[in-house]
Amino acid sequence: MESKIIYLVQELDARHQETLHQLAPNYEFRTQENPPTTSELPFVEMMLGWDPEIGKDILALEKSHLRWIQANSAGVDYLDLVTLREKGILLSNMSGIHAIPIAESVIGMLLARYRGIQTAIRAQTAKQWLPHTEITYDELNGKKMVIIGAGKIGQQLASIATALGVEVSGVNRSGRQLEHFATVYRQSDLCTHLNKFDIVVNILPLTNETHHFYNDAFFSQVKPGAQFINVGRGASVDTAAIIRALEEKQLSFVGLDVFETEPLEETSPLWTMENVMITPHIAGLVRHFQQKIMTIYEANLTSYLQTGTLARNEVDLTSGY
Secondary structure (H helix, E strand, C coil), rough: CCCCEEEEECCCCHHHHHHHHCCCCCCCCCCCCCCHHHHHHHHHHECCCCCCCHHHHHCCCCCCCCCCCCCCCCCCCCCCHHHHHHCCCCEECCCCCEEEEHHHHHHHHHHHHHHHHHHHHHHHHHCCCCCCCCCCCCCCCCEEEEEEEHHHHHHHHHHHHHHCEEEEEEEEECCCCCCCCCCCEEHHHHCCHHHHHHEECCCCCCCCCCCCCCCHHHHHCCCEEEEEECCCCCEEHHHHHHHHHHHHHCEEEEECCCCCCCCCCCCCCCHHCCCEEEEECCCCCCCHHHHHHHHHHHEEEEEEHHCCCCCCCCCCCCCCC
């Protein structure tokens, strides 16, 4: 009898591994320490996490048993969605588990700018006590924010920002109204409203449609002096365009956690621009990551084994999210 294999790419402690073994007792488990051999690749039915080398080899097989991939990230732009769709392979992501840390990171960036904390940190490094007249300060309360990408992360951010007195609008494809947003616009209508907002936050997934969504044309339509935060995907922003928008003072502040090229090149002018805050793709880091992904692993593995379907976070392979 041919073995049925679950390839557990994500490192998990022993108790979590035992939980999965109990849910799927009729499957052989492989890990990165003991990966499937070449002869076993056709019998891998599920991948919990993504191994680019072995995954690519499995997808290249004329015949394989691969039926479900559970990504360990919210974005899945690094996967070949066309091939997954053609082969009828289910895909799910970790959408939702990063909502609180990313939302808090956005608020942190904005408060660092509005309350003069970014300037004070630079002065501390130089052992300087700056007079108040040399620190630009303002209040986040009363500002108008638009969150482009009103999914789980966007909704969490809207909840926190609203509690701080920010008037928050959102953007999604349908314009469907959501809790915590003053209003939600359709993505196709966004540009007619852009000049209303003091703060623009990107949380869009990366697709063919959102690659370089934030370009010269986009930045020319924002409110002069607006602030822009990117915690979505680096390639959604045309890096040269955002540098121009800063140099031309169309944007007064930019907070970037993700970049077109990572690590950001040492020669990038973004490093030395005083109105730019850079974090090294850390906004989505989650404490107790294994515990949180296990809730999705368990729900989806149970559902898959019982019905062949997924209970949580199934990705539409056409839209990419």
